[in-house]
Each structure stands twice: as structure tokens, then as C-alpha cells.
Amino acid sequence: MSVLTKAAPRESAPREDRYTIRHDAGPRGVRWWAEVGWRHVVGIVMVVICVVPLLYVISASLNPSGTFTGSNRLFGEVGWNNYAELFESRYWRWFLNSFVVAVTSAAGTVLMGGAAAYAFSRFRFSGRRGALTTLLLVQMFPQMLAVVAIFLVLLTIGDVIPILGTNSTLALIAVYLGGALGVNTFLMYGFFNTVPREIDEAAKIDGASHAQIFWTIILRLVSPILAVVGLLSFIATFGEFIIAKTVLQSPDRLTLAVGLYQWASDERNAPWGLFSAGAVLAAIPVVVLFLLLQKYIVGGLTAGSVKG
Amino acid sequence: MRRSILTAATAVTATLALAACSGGEEPAAEESAAPELEGSLTVWVDETRIDIFTELAEEYSAERGIDMEVVQKASGDIRQEFVQQVPTGKGPDIVVGAHDWTGEFVTNGVVQPIELGDKASGFSDVSLAAFTYDGAVYGVPYAVENIALVRNDDLVSDTPDTFDDLVAQNDDTGADYPVIIQQGDEGDAYHLYPLQTSFGAPVFEQNADGSYSPDLALGGDAGDAFADYLGKLGDEGVLDPAIDGEKAKQLFLDGKTPYMVTGPWYASEFTGAGMNISVLPVPSAGGEPAEPFVGVQGAFVSAKSENALVANDFVTNFLGSTDVQLRLAEAGGRAPASIEAAGQVDDAIMQQFSDAAGSAPMPSIPEMGSVWQFWGVTEVELIQGKAKDPAKAWNTMVGNIQDAIAG
Amino acid sequence: MTDVSLASPPRADGKRGSDSHARRTGPGWYVKIVLMAAVNALGLYGVWTAVVVGSWGVAVFLALAVAAADWVYFSRRMLPAKYLYPGLVLLLAFQLFVMLYTAYVAFTNYGDGHNSTKADAVAAISAQNERRVEGSETFPLTVVERDGELGFAILRDGEVAVGDATAPLAPASGSDDGTQVTGVDGWTTLEFAELISRSAEITELRVPFSDDPAAGGLRTQDGSLGFVAAPVLVYDAAADTFTNTNTGVTYTPNDHGSFVSADGDQLTPGWRVGVGLENFTAIFTEDRLAGPFLQVLVWTFVFAGLSVITTFALGLFLAMVFNDPRVKGRKIYRSLLILPYAFPAFLATLVWRGMLNEKFGWVNEVLLGGAQIPWLTDPWLAKVSVLAVNLWLGFPYMFLVTTGALQSLPGDVLESARVDGASRWRAIRSITLPLLMVSTAPLLISAFAFNFNNFALIYMLTGGGPHFEGAPVLVGHTDILISMVYSVAFDSGVKQYGLASAVSLLIFVIVGLISWLGFRRTRTLEEL
Known part of the structure; x- marks a missing residue:
């Protein structure tokens, strides 16, 4: 069994320092190309591949009249009216709704998943392995009838507790949190395992309760993975529309993804320009969040479950 | 659809x-909960x-x-x-x-x-x-x-009576496409239906009150003739599965074709873009009137x-x-x-x-679902020339639809 | 999961005395008490309301949930349960219900034509077959009331006539404006606003048109137009049959949820009934499903497997490429590489579909200078395209995962391999990869399961096409199991939720089994 003396290096990894020793081999020589230069080539090629399809979206968002995939003349016409029009629609209302739902769900997922991971990582109880496997297997159930079933549940609950019924933001968050355990727990579980038990032990000897250990020590030590799970959960709920469009009904309560989906679902005269502008702006919070959290992600994801 | x-x-x-509410549960409980309704x-x-x-x-x-x-x-x-x-x-x-x-x-x-x-x-x-x-x-x-033939008046001003002549007209006009009928990879039987009816092969028999009976009418000699015709149009490049709705609209807007078979949903975009258009009945290809749904x-x-x-x-x-x-x-x-x-x-x-418009509403009988499924896909095969014997492919389709309807 | 308890007593249980937080009175304790008080209050309120409303399922679930919460949080044992409880409650409420519901539907004939309960079906058949008596007049109608009883008043042959549910229309004295009755002596005339509150009563009222019951009943749907209607099909509740008043044919319920006549004529709608294992046997016996099943199954495995392998390989490769600190601008590269993940997948798929168009797509027209490669319409190329687009969509996730995993690899292991003179490739293959697999295997297995059911991608990119030519069911070369189910059970015109549920259960068994074996093989679970 693994008893790590120190959590896996996350930031300022010592391994990186070792490479710097060789860094003096002349900036643009053959050696540079062999060791570093080609990496830039790969990077540029990949970035182009990543960006080209998105140019269509951006081009459509700037095109006052154009189609979505009808023309390969990107940026033939450029104007800002689609963005201006967003202000006249319910877009910002939806944006706010989405933000609230995604942030709340992300926070809830992090806390609930983290708590579960703590339990699996720190306690030994019967059915523990079975429970872990079950959590993962449950996620693999084909969701064909999920929407049907969820709607029925919410109808039933709504009769008793109206604010948890259909057309409720709170209910939507509850549904999302129903999926909080699962892959996320697994991800965190691996990371929790890398936090040495000696830390718990020491705290326990100092008289800390398990709750104090969890809230004040462990959560702080695993903050990178919390950031990662939070980000993944944010992205997932921010873009989710299949459940959301069934749960939410009033135009003012829709989330961004549902609103955009409805714009795009007009078979014949979909406002692609408006839709694209909305999608471009919708990607911004995700990218910003990623930039903010990148240093955690680079050090965080799955780092835990590797046992040196 | x-x-x-x-x-x-x-x-x-x-x-x-x-x-529905599950099984034997009666919705009695639900009614009492919503007096505000x-x-x-x-x-x-x-x-x-x-x-x-x-x-x-x-x-x-x-x-x-x-x-x-x-x-x-x-x-x-x-x-x-x-x-x-x-x-x-x-x-x-x-x-x-x-x-x-x-x-x-x-x-x-x-x-x-x-x-x-x-x-x-x-x-x-x-x-x-x-x-x-x-x-x-x-x-x-x-x-x-309903759909109809939309004409770009800036490119042509008179329209022949038959579809063949319409296609031939482009030898003089010289546009990229003689006429555009949107298709897409899975076909679009709806937009081809005027041509099909002009061969006398409507999808179902129509009752006296205008509603449909579930008896298929798109087979037979008329259907075979239409299948052959589709193959021919595909050969000549008049029809192309690569042209979907978005593309079709763009080509017409760009003046690449004098005609497009489409509906009022795009017409407003055309006039909005400053085009001069007229809307005409689709010319017949098979001799009978071309009636859209x-x-x-x-x-x-x-x-x-x-x-x-x-x-x-x-x-x-x-x-x-x-x-x-x-x-x-x-x-x-x-x-x-x-x-x-x-x-x-x-x-x-x-x-x-x-x-x-004609007098043929799009069928609303449930059997129509089985038709849509096979219809467009088969037409695409005919247009692409994948089917060696168009009539045979068409009859296979009719058989498949029949089986699907029978369950 | 309910039997979560501290079985093997590790440290927590060993020092129970000092460990019990319940005795502490720090801020955490107060928070806990407040929270638990709130949970109990809300929970009990919920149970009470549920009982009042008659929603027994909710009542029982809430009662159990509250009891479990108290038990878990006030017990000194049950430590793991304290941390699992919130997630599990929501998981049970939603996820598990989805599974149970699907399983239940799999044993019914739920679908088009069998959409609701028998009571609904009887009501619908009755409503649909009550027709206006042929050649009868319509009348501007006035709704009137006497002693709380509703009645209808019309002008019949210019004379005021009034009647109610029991009394047939009969002449009465009253006033009219030439077309419509404005008042009947002894009756109060109802205004539209008053009609609203008695909507159901009014639409259900039939006033016998004359003493002859066969003449039909006067009714209204909108409160202003009266017409004489007579039922064509009459339901006999005692015998549980429908009888056609014109032909005398009787329809009796069968065990598949439909009323049928002796000669097989069937009334719609039917209702939902259990059909046992029929949906499951249909999967294997019905030609339309069984025919392409094997071919689709193979492709499903290939698609899911290759999707995981390619996304993982590319993600890992890129992670390694940018794991070198000498690469300037790594942060920028990484941020841009994540973009495909930040845009909604359905939007990206839509764009790719356009870009891969045979004639006008950007790939053929611009990139390949006018080539006409049938990316989405050739059986083999379509498969390649589906995999390629999925690679584009999926590699950023793997890139994230492996980037993270690489950071945590012990640097000295790699370094020592280098010193030993192992080639870069060998070092990767025999040291880095195995170490990575330990941490990423569960995610890879999840990814496999996800792609096994990746309906949205297939449906939006190719629609399963190109289709098998002339096949009796619309299934194509890129269809995976779940999209085939969709095509057969829904897109064929008549929706069959029962069949679809049965197949999704089957898919779950397949995926679950594979994943379970996968977990065992990677020994990730063994090491827990």
C-alpha cells in the first residue's frame, strides 16, 4: 500500500527544472528544432484544427444576414447587429439563469462529491467497493427515458413541494446534483488517496474531529481537484439543455443553452446570426474560468490516483 | 415529419x-393540487x-x-x-x-x-x-x-410549361444551376413531391373529403417512371444531395440559379435581400399537374x-x-x-x-411516419445513381414501407 | 448502500471517545444542529403535505429520508454515511428512478396508440366518436341556470326552448334578440365570465333534443354554439365494452390494451398494459431488428473503442508535447486546445457536418481545392469522418486528464529510465504509459461507455447514414446500437417506448458487464 510522504508535486514541479539544464543549446539550432521547435509546429497545427470550425460560428455571428454553413466565404460581411440584437432579446436573462444554475450545481457537486470521496478514501466499511463500482456503473445507464422519468418525478414532487416541481430552477439544480456522484467521485477519490493519512492521524491526535479534518485540512489540501471538478461540472451544466428544456418552461426561467437551442430549432428560418453571437458569448465564461483555473488543472486532474 | x-x-x-403517469395510477391526486388552474x-x-x-x-x-x-x-x-x-x-x-x-x-x-x-x-x-x-x-x-417555383426575375422573365424545358432553358441562361431543389444527405421527399405528383404517383389514395386512406399510391408504373426521372435528373446534375436547405438558399441569393423550389419561409429573405422574385406553379415533369403538399x-x-x-x-x-x-x-x-x-x-x-397550391394536404395519418423514413433516402440513392435499376429500387422502397405500416 | 456501516474498524472507530464530534460544542456543532433542525422541519412538513395531497410515494420517501438523516447524523457510528448521505439521496431520487422507470416501461406496450391509462382511452374513444347528428342544425346557444342546475336555451323554429340534463328541450317563455335567447322565465342567464368557472359542467352537459333518445343531445363546446350530437360508440361500463350504435358491433378489451371487435377491428387509442417479455423477445425474433443487429453491434464496439483510443492517444501526445517547460507560450496553446470543449457539442457537430459536405464543404472546396470526396456518404469514409469528428470533440478532455496525470508522475522514475539509456519511446511505453493507465483507466472505461451510447454525435453528423440500400429498416453504416434503436423504435412513425426501453436495458447490461470486467482487469478496484 502506498504511504506517500508528500503529495504529488503540482506546481513548480522539480522535474521541469532538470530540463532547464540543457536549455543552453543555442536558440534556433538543429537541436532546438529536435527538442523544442517541433513542439511549436505541433501546437500551431493543432490550434488551427481547433479553431477553424469555430471560425464558422464567429463569422456567422458577425454576418448580419448570412447563413450558418451555407457559405465558405468567412467574414464576407462584418457587423455587430447580431450582438446588438442580443440585448433586445431575453439573452442576458438566460445568461444570468445559466450562471446561477451552473455555479450552484458546480459548488454542490464539489461539496457532495468531495464528501463522498472522503468517505471512500478514509473509511473502511462493508460494501465500499461495491458502492464505488455501482456509482460508476449507474452513470452508464442509457439515458433514453431519463427525461421522461425525471419529469414524472418532478410532477409528483411538485404536487407536494411546488418549488421543487417543474418549471423551477431549484428543481433543475437538484436534478443536476443527482448526478454529482459518479465519475467526479472517482476523480476526487484518486486524489484524496494521495493526501497522506499521517496528516489525518496527526490532526486526530491533536483532538480534531473527522468533520474538522475534512473541512479544514483535507479540503484545503485537495483544492486543485476541487477546482477541476468544479470546472467540469460548470461546463457540463452550462451547456446542458436536454433536461433543462423539459424542467423549465417559462421563457424567463430558461437557461442559456435551452434558449439557444430553441433559436436553432427553427427548421427553416433559424436566426443563425443571433444564435452564433449567443454561442460565442456563452463560450466566454467557460474559457475565462479555464484560464483562471488552469494552474490547478495542470496540477490537479487525476494526479491523485497515481501511487508512486 | x-x-x-x-x-x-x-x-x-x-x-x-x-x-404518462405510470401504470395504474389515476391522476386524481393531481387535479386536487391545482385549484389555481x-x-x-x-x-x-x-x-x-x-x-x-x-x-x-x-x-x-x-x-x-x-x-x-x-x-x-x-x-x-x-x-x-x-x-x-x-x-x-x-x-x-x-x-x-x-x-x-x-x-x-x-x-x-x-x-x-x-x-x-x-x-x-x-x-x-x-x-x-x-x-x-x-x-x-x-x-x-x-x-x-406550400412550396412553389420561385423565380429570380433578374435572370429570367419567362418560364416554360414543362420541367424538362425549364432545365433546358438554362442552356441559354448559363447559370451554374438550372434549378435548385434542396436535398441533403437524407433526401427531401417534400421538396420533390410536386415532380412526383406530376407523374401521377401521390403518396396515398385520397378520400372524397380530402383526407387520406392508408393505401399507398406511390408505386406502380407512375412511380417507376418517376424513379427513372429522378435517376436522369441526378445524372444531369440537376439534383444534388450535397445541396441542403441552407446551401440552396445561399445559391439562390447569390444568383447562381434562376429558379428554386421552395416555400414562403425563404421568400421573405429573398425580398429582404432586394431580389425581384415571382412565384409560379412548379412545371410538370410527367404530364400531370405538379401539386405540392x-x-x-x-x-x-x-x-x-x-x-x-x-x-x-x-x-x-x-x-x-x-x-x-x-x-x-x-x-x-x-x-x-x-x-x-x-x-x-x-x-x-x-x-x-x-x-x-393544389388540393392535397400533407397526409396526417400515422402511416405517413413509415413513409418519410424510407422515401427521402431512396430518392437520394436514385439521384446518386447508386441504384442500378431505379424502378426496382423504388419498388423495394414501396415494399419496405408496406411492411413498416403492417408493423 | 443502505448497509453502510463501519465494518472493519480502522482508526476512526478505535478512538471513538475522543472522536465523537457530537459532544463538541464548537461552531460546527451549532451549524449541524441548525441544519438538522431545518432538515427535520422541512422533511416533516413535506411528509405532512404529501399525506394531505395523497401522494404516498413522496410521503414514504421523505419519511425514510428524514429518518435516515437523523439516524446517520445523530449516531456516533455511521461515519462514512455522514459524507455519502446528501449525494445518495439525490442519486436515489433521480438517477435510480430513471433506471426503475425504464425497466418498468420495458415490460409494457407504452408507445403510440398506448399512451395512457384505460380510463383515458375510454374517455378519448367516447369523445372522438360522439358526432354531430348528420344534417342537423346548429344553434346560437345560451347557458342558463335554475337552482344550481345548468340548462341550455335555443331558438327552435323561432321559439324559445329550454332544457337541462333530464328534461328534454321544451318550449318556454322568454325573450330573444332574433338569433339568440336573451332570457328565459324562471332561469338565470349566465355571462361568459360565469361560464368559465363551470367549464367542465357545461361541456359535459347534454340536453336531450326531444323525447326520442335517438335524436341525440344538444351540447356546446364553446358556450355559444349549440349543436345536436349523438354517440356512435357507446361505452357500457358494466360489461366493459363499446358498442357501435349504427352497426351493433361490440368491441371488447384484449390483453394488449385495445378494444377489438370479433372480426379484429381495433379502436384507437388503446392503453398501456404490461406485456411481459414481449419487447425482449422482439429484439431477437423480429427480422427488422435482428437483421442488421450484428453488423451494428460490431461497429458500435469499434466506434467506442477507437474513439477512446484515438482521443486518449492524441490527448496524451499533446500533453507530453506541452509538458516541456522550454516550450514558450504553453499556457496559450493549452487554452486554445481546450476550445472544442468550451463550445456546445451540438453546435460543433453541426458545423462539421457543413464542413464535410461533399461538394460545398470547406474541407473539399477550400482545403482540398475542389475535390469531391464523399466524407459523409461513403460507407468507409463516413466511419472515418465520425471517428475524426469525435476525436476533435473529445481530445481536449483527454488532454486535460493526461496533462494532470503527467504532472503527478514521479519525475525520478522517468529520469532514471533516461539515464539507463532507454529510448524516449521505450521510456514512454514501458514506464509512463503503465503508470498513467493506473490513474486514467476508470476515466477511459467511462469514456468507452459514453461513446457506446453517443447517440447525439451519430444522429447529428450522419444520421446513421449512408443507409443499407433497400434494407427493410432504416439503419446505416455508421449507426450504433443506440441510434439503431432510435431509428427502429421512434423514427419509423410509430413510437415504441417499450421496445426502446428493453433495448436500452440490454445495452446497459452489455456496457455494464464490459466496464465491470474492465475495472477488474485494470485492478483499480482491487487496490481500493
């Missing part, structure tokens, strides 16, 4: 949407008509003193969600949509018949026939739409509406009135279903589209 790109986004889960009316509309219906609902609300709630549903989901939510008792009172939902709604028992009385004679025959199922009317029509928009009343009285009043007396029909026509760019309103419409293009 046709598979659109975005119904796809609905994914399985979405399309399934909602179900008294005196309010919920209307479902899709994103294309949300604005006008919100406006109309407010007026009706003021006039009748009843609360109206207009709920927007995505056009890809609204039909299925209605079928699934009505049995739960939580569905809307009224759903606004296309007439070809009628069959599915009736066989699932989610809508109720609407007695129009003397008002029936105020609607065009085709619009009433569209909403008629098994002898009863299930929806109040308000707008009629007529699509009718209207409103259904839920079988479980707790306010059936007001719901009926709203759809028959309010939506059916000439004034409201005119406003709906203006907002939607489709000709009104009311004869009186249609007579008052002052819009040349809308009028020309109406003139190009």
Missing part, C-alpha cells in the same frame, strides 16, 4: 420527452410564433377576462411533448402547430374534436381536409403554406383541458375570426385559412404561393 438537423439535437432523451388557459407555441401569440393572448385575456399563459416549446419537441404530457394532466389546453400532427394526436387520444358549425364553410376546403381525421375536425386552421397551421384543444369551454372559444371564435387570421398571416408570411381573410390579403407573393 422530415428529420431536420436540429431535431437531432434533441437526442434520444429529448425526443422521448415525457410520459381555474380560469386560466395554457397555450403551447413554438419559437416561430411566440411573439404574435403572446400578443394575441394578451388581447384575448383582456377581452374575456381570463389568464393566458403562452409557453414556448422548441419546434422539434412540441409535438412529442404534447403527446406525452397531456395524459399526466399537466399538459397545455391548446397547442398550436401543423396539421400533420393530427393523426398521431388522435390515435393517442390527446386532442378532442372541434365542432365548427357554420363556421366550417368559412375555411378553405384544403385547410379543413387537413385537420379532418376519420370524419371529424380536430383543429382550427389559420394559415396555409399543402401544410396547414392551426390550433388543437387538449383532450384533458380543464377549461375546454374557453379553449374552444379561443380557437374557434377568436383564432377563427377574419381579423385575427389576417394578423397571423401578416406575422407568419403564410396565406390565411379563412376564405374571407384570404380575400383581403394584399401581398402578391403570398397570393402567388396560394395559386400554386
Whole structure:
């Protein structure tokens, strides 16, 4: 069994320092190309591949009249009216709704998943392995009838507790949190395992309760993975529309993804320009969040479950 | 109906949407929980008509003193969600949509018949026939739409009587495409239907009252001839599965073709872009008149509406009135279903589209679902020349449809 | 999961005395008490309301949930349960219900034509078959009331006539405006606003048109138009049959949820009934499903497997490429590489579909200078395209995962391999990869399961096409199991939720089994 003396290096990894020793081999020589230069080539090629399809979206968002995939003349016409029009629609209302739902769900997922991971990582109880496997297997159930079933549940609950019924933001968050355990727990579980038990032990000897250990020590030590799970959960709920469009009904309560989906679902005269502008702006919070959290992600994801 | 790109986004889960209350559970409990429903009316509309219906609902609300709630549903989901939510008792009172939902709604028992009385004679025959199922009317029509031949008047000014001549005309015009009929990888039988009917091969037999019987009529010699013709058009490059709706619209806007077979939904974009267009009947390819499917928009009343009285009043007396029909026509760019309103419409293009319509509503019988599935795909195979013997491929398709209908 | 308890007593249980937080009175304790008080209050309120409303399922679930919460949080044992409880409650409420519901539907004939309960079906059949008496007049109608009883008043042959549920229309004295009755002596005329509150009563009222029951009943749907209607099909509740009043044919219910006549004529709608294992046997016996099943199954495995391998390989490769600190601008590269993940997948798929168009797509027209490569319409190329687009959509996730995993690899292991003279490739293959697999295997297995059911991608990119030519069911070369189910059970015109549920259960068994074996093989679970 693994008893790590120190959590896996996350930031300022010592391994990186070792490479710097060789860094003096002349900036643009053959050696540079062999060791570093080609990496830039790969990077540029990949970035182009990543960006080209998105140019269509951006081009459509700037095109006052154009189609979505009808023309390969990107940026033939450029104007800002689609963005201006967003202000006249319910877009910002939806944006706010989405933000609230995604942030709340992300926070809830992090806390609930983290708590579960703590339990699996720190306690030994019967059915523990079975429970872990079950959590993962449950996620693999084909969701064909999920929407049907969820709607029925919410109808039933709504009769008793109206604010948890259909057309409720709170209910939507509850549904999302129903999926909080699962892959996320697994991800965190691996990371929790890398936090040495000696830390718990020491705290326990100092008289800390398990709750104090969890809230004040462990959560702080695993903050990178919390950031990662939070980000993944944010992205997932921010873009989710299949459940959301069934749960939410009033135009003012829709989330961004549902609103955009409805714009795009007009078979014949979909406002692609408006839709694209909305999608471009919708990607911004995700990218910003990623930039903010990148240093955690680079050090965080799955780092835990590797046992040196 | 046709598979659109975005119904796809609905994914399985979405399309399934909602179900009835489980098993033996009776909805008794639900009714007691919603006393506030008294005196309010919920209307479902899709994103294309949300604005006008919100406006109309407010007026009706003021006039009748009843609360109206207009709920927007995505056009890809609204039909299925209605079928699934009505049995739960939580569905809307009224759903606004296309007439070809009628069959599915009736066989699932989610809508109720609407007695129009003397008002029936105020609607065009085709619009009433569209909403008629098994002898009863299930929806109040308000707008009629169909495809036709749209001409770019800046490129050509006279149009031949036959489709072959139309294609040949381009030898002089010299545009990139003689005519555009949108297809896509899975085909588009709807846009090819005028050509098919001109060979005398309608999809189903039509009853005396304009409704359809489930007997397939698209096979036989007429069907074979049409299949051959499709192969020929594919060979000549007139039809191309690579041209989907978006592409077709763009090509016409760019002046790459003098003609396009399309409906009023794009016409407004063409005129908006400053083009001069005329709308004409599709020239015949097989000798008989080329009749497109007529699509009718209207409103259904839920079988479980707790306010059936007001719901009926709203759809028959309010939506059916000439004034409201005119406003709906203006907002939607489709000709009104009311004869009186249609007579008052002052819009040349809308009028020309109406003139190009025949008397064949798109079938709404459930059997039509089995047809759509195979139809477009087979036509694409014919256009691509994948089928060595077009008539044989067509007959295989007819056989498959027959089997699918038989279950 | 309910039997979560501290079985093997590790440290927590060993020092129970000092460990019990319940005795502490720090801020945490107060928070806990407040929270638990709130949970109990809300929970009990919920149970009470549920009982009042008659929603027994909710009542029982809430009662159990509250009891479990108290037990778990006030017990000194049950430590793991304290941390698992919130997630599990929501998981049970939603996820598990989805599974149970699907399983239940799999044993019914739920679908088009069998959409609701028998009571609904009877009501619908009755409503649909009550027709206006042929050739009868319609009347402007006035709703009137006497002693709380509703009645209808019309002008019949210019004379005021009134009647109610029991009394047939009969002449009465009253006033009219030439077309419509405005008042009947002894009756109160109801205004529209008053009609609203008695909507159901009014629409259900039938006033016998004359003493002859066969003449039908006067009714109204909108409160202003009266017409005479007579039922064509009459339901006899005692015998549980429908009888056609014109032909005399009787329809009796069968065990598949439909009323049928002796000669097989069937009334719609039917209702939902259990059909046992029929949906499951249909999967294997029905030609339309069984025919392409094997071919689709193979492709499903290939698609899911290759999707995981390619996304993982590319993600890992890029992670390694940018794991070198000498690469300037790594942060920028990484941020841009994540973009495909930040845009909604359905939007990206839509764009790719357009870009891969045979004639006008950007790939053929611009990139390949006018080539006409049938990316989405050739059986083999379509498969390649589906995999390529999925690679584009999926590699950023793997890139994230492996980037993270690489950081945590012990640097000295790699370094020592280098010093030993192992080639870069060998070092990767025999040291880095195995170490990575330990941490990423569960995610890879999840990814496999996800792609096994990746309906949205297939449906939106190719629609399963190109289709098998002339096949009796619309299934194509890129269809995977779940999209085939969709095509057969829904897109064929008549929706069959029962069949679809049965197949999804089957798919779950397949995927679950594979995943379970996968977990065992990677020994990730063994090491827990």
C-alpha cells in the first residue's frame, strides 16, 4: 500500500527544472528544432484544427444576414447587429439563469462529491467497493427515458413541494446534483488517496474531529481537484439543455443553452446570426474560468490516483 | 415529419420527452393540487410564433377576462411533448402547430374534436381536409403554406410549361444551376413531391373529403417512371444531395440559379435581400399537374383541458375570426385559412404561393411516419445513381414501407 | 448502500471517545444542529403535505429520508454515511428512478396508440366518436341556470326552448334578440365570465333534443354554439365494452390494451398494459431488428473503442508535447486546445457536418481545392469522418486528464529510465504509459461507455447514414446500437417506448458487464 510522504508535486514541479539544464543549446539550432521547435509546429497545427470550425460560428455571428454553413466565404460581411440584437432579446436573462444554475450545481457537486470521496478514501466499511463500482456503473445507464422519468418525478414532487416541481430552477439544480456522484467521485477519490493519512492521524491526535479534518485540512489540501471538478461540472451544466428544456418552461426561467437551442430549432428560418453571437458569448465564461483555473488543472486532474 | 438537423439535437432523451403517469395510477391526486388552474388557459407555441401569440393572448385575456399563459416549446419537441404530457394532466389546453400532427394526436387520444358549425364553410376546403381525421375536425386552421417555383426575375422573365424545358432553358441562361431543389444527405421527399405528383404517383389514395386512406399510391408504373426521372435528373446534375436547405438558399441569393423550389419561409429573405422574385406553379415533369403538399397551421384543444369551454372559444371564435387570421398571416408570411381573410390579403407573393397550391394536404395519418423514413433516402440513392435499376429500387422502397405500416 | 456501516474498524472507530464530534460544542456543532433542525422541519412538513395531497410515494420517501438523516447524523457510528448521505439521496431520487422507470416501461406496450391509462382511452374513444347528428342544425346557444342546475336555451323554429340534463328541450317563455335567447322565465342567464368557472359542467352537459333518445343531445363546446350530437360508440361500463350504435358491433378489451371487435377491428387509442417479455423477445425474433443487429453491434464496439483510443492517444501526445517547460507560450496553446470543449457539442457537430459536405464543404472546396470526396456518404469514409469528428470533440478532455496525470508522475522514475539509456519511446511505453493507465483507466472505461451510447454525435453528423440500400429498416453504416434503436423504435412513425426501453436495458447490461470486467482487469478496484 502506498504511504506517500508528500503529495504529488503540482506546481513548480522539480522535474521541469532538470530540463532547464540543457536549455543552453543555442536558440534556433538543429537541436532546438529536435527538442523544442517541433513542439511549436505541433501546437500551431493543432490550434488551427481547433479553431477553424469555430471560425464558422464567429463569422456567422458577425454576418448580419448570412447563413450558418451555407457559405465558405468567412467574414464576407462584418457587423455587430447580431450582438446588438442580443440585448433586445431575453439573452442576458438566460445568461444570468445559466450562471446561477451552473455555479450552484458546480459548488454542490464539489461539496457532495468531495464528501463522498472522503468517505471512500478514509473509511473502511462493508460494501465500499461495491458502492464505488455501482456509482460508476449507474452513470452508464442509457439515458433514453431519463427525461421522461425525471419529469414524472418532478410532477409528483411538485404536487407536494411546488418549488421543487417543474418549471423551477431549484428543481433543475437538484436534478443536476443527482448526478454529482459518479465519475467526479472517482476523480476526487484518486486524489484524496494521495493526501497522506499521517496528516489525518496527526490532526486526530491533536483532538480534531473527522468533520474538522475534512473541512479544514483535507479540503484545503485537495483544492486543485476541487477546482477541476468544479470546472467540469460548470461546463457540463452550462451547456446542458436536454433536461433543462423539459424542467423549465417559462421563457424567463430558461437557461442559456435551452434558449439557444430553441433559436436553432427553427427548421427553416433559424436566426443563425443571433444564435452564433449567443454561442460565442456563452463560450466566454467557460474559457475565462479555464484560464483562471488552469494552474490547478495542470496540477490537479487525476494526479491523485497515481501511487508512486 | 422530415428529420431536420436540429431535431437531432434533441437526442434520444429529448425526443422521448415525457410520459404518462405510470401504470395504474389515476391522476386524481393531481387535479386536487391545482385549484389555481381555474380560469386560466395554457397555450403551447413554438419559437416561430411566440411573439404574435403572446400578443394575441394578451388581447384575448383582456377581452374575456381570463389568464393566458403562452409557453414556448422548441419546434422539434412540441409535438412529442404534447403527446406525452397531456395524459399526466399537466399538459397545455391548446397547442398550436401543423396539421400533420393530427393523426398521431388522435390515435393517442390527446386532442378532442372541434365542432365548427357554420363556421366550417368559412375555411378553405384544403385547410379543413387537413385537420379532418376519420370524419371529424380536430383543429382550427389559420394559415396555409406550400412550396412553389420561385423565380429570380433578374435572370429570367419567362418560364416554360414543362420541367424538362425549364432545365433546358438554362442552356441559354448559363447559370451554374438550372434549378435548385434542396436535398441533403437524407433526401427531401417534400421538396420533390410536386415532380412526383406530376407523374401521377401521390403518396396515398385520397378520400372524397380530402383526407387520406392508408393505401399507398406511390408505386406502380407512375412511380417507376418517376424513379427513372429522378435517376436522369441526378445524372444531369440537376439534383444534388450535397445541396441542403441552407446551401440552396445561399445559391439562390447569390444568383447562381434562376429558379428554386421552395416555400414562403425563404421568400421573405429573398425580398429582404432586394431580389425581384415571382412565384409560379412548379412545371410538370410527367404530364400531370405538379401539386405540392399543402401544410396547414392551426390550433388543437387538449383532450384533458380543464377549461375546454374557453379553449374552444379561443380557437374557434377568436383564432377563427377574419381579423385575427389576417394578423397571423401578416406575422407568419403564410396565406390565411379563412376564405374571407384570404380575400383581403394584399401581398402578391403570398397570393402567388396560394395559386400554386393544389388540393392535397400533407397526409396526417400515422402511416405517413413509415413513409418519410424510407422515401427521402431512396430518392437520394436514385439521384446518386447508386441504384442500378431505379424502378426496382423504388419498388423495394414501396415494399419496405408496406411492411413498416403492417408493423 | 443502505448497509453502510463501519465494518472493519480502522482508526476512526478505535478512538471513538475522543472522536465523537457530537459532544463538541464548537461552531460546527451549532451549524449541524441548525441544519438538522431545518432538515427535520422541512422533511416533516413535506411528509405532512404529501399525506394531505395523497401522494404516498413522496410521503414514504421523505419519511425514510428524514429518518435516515437523523439516524446517520445523530449516531456516533455511521461515519462514512455522514459524507455519502446528501449525494445518495439525490442519486436515489433521480438517477435510480430513471433506471426503475425504464425497466418498468420495458415490460409494457407504452408507445403510440398506448399512451395512457384505460380510463383515458375510454374517455378519448367516447369523445372522438360522439358526432354531430348528420344534417342537423346548429344553434346560437345560451347557458342558463335554475337552482344550481345548468340548462341550455335555443331558438327552435323561432321559439324559445329550454332544457337541462333530464328534461328534454321544451318550449318556454322568454325573450330573444332574433338569433339568440336573451332570457328565459324562471332561469338565470349566465355571462361568459360565469361560464368559465363551470367549464367542465357545461361541456359535459347534454340536453336531450326531444323525447326520442335517438335524436341525440344538444351540447356546446364553446358556450355559444349549440349543436345536436349523438354517440356512435357507446361505452357500457358494466360489461366493459363499446358498442357501435349504427352497426351493433361490440368491441371488447384484449390483453394488449385495445378494444377489438370479433372480426379484429381495433379502436384507437388503446392503453398501456404490461406485456411481459414481449419487447425482449422482439429484439431477437423480429427480422427488422435482428437483421442488421450484428453488423451494428460490431461497429458500435469499434466506434467506442477507437474513439477512446484515438482521443486518449492524441490527448496524451499533446500533453507530453506541452509538458516541456522550454516550450514558450504553453499556457496559450493549452487554452486554445481546450476550445472544442468550451463550445456546445451540438453546435460543433453541426458545423462539421457543413464542413464535410461533399461538394460545398470547406474541407473539399477550400482545403482540398475542389475535390469531391464523399466524407459523409461513403460507407468507409463516413466511419472515418465520425471517428475524426469525435476525436476533435473529445481530445481536449483527454488532454486535460493526461496533462494532470503527467504532472503527478514521479519525475525520478522517468529520469532514471533516461539515464539507463532507454529510448524516449521505450521510456514512454514501458514506464509512463503503465503508470498513467493506473490513474486514467476508470476515466477511459467511462469514456468507452459514453461513446457506446453517443447517440447525439451519430444522429447529428450522419444520421446513421449512408443507409443499407433497400434494407427493410432504416439503419446505416455508421449507426450504433443506440441510434439503431432510435431509428427502429421512434423514427419509423410509430413510437415504441417499450421496445426502446428493453433495448436500452440490454445495452446497459452489455456496457455494464464490459466496464465491470474492465475495472477488474485494470485492478483499480482491487487496490481500493
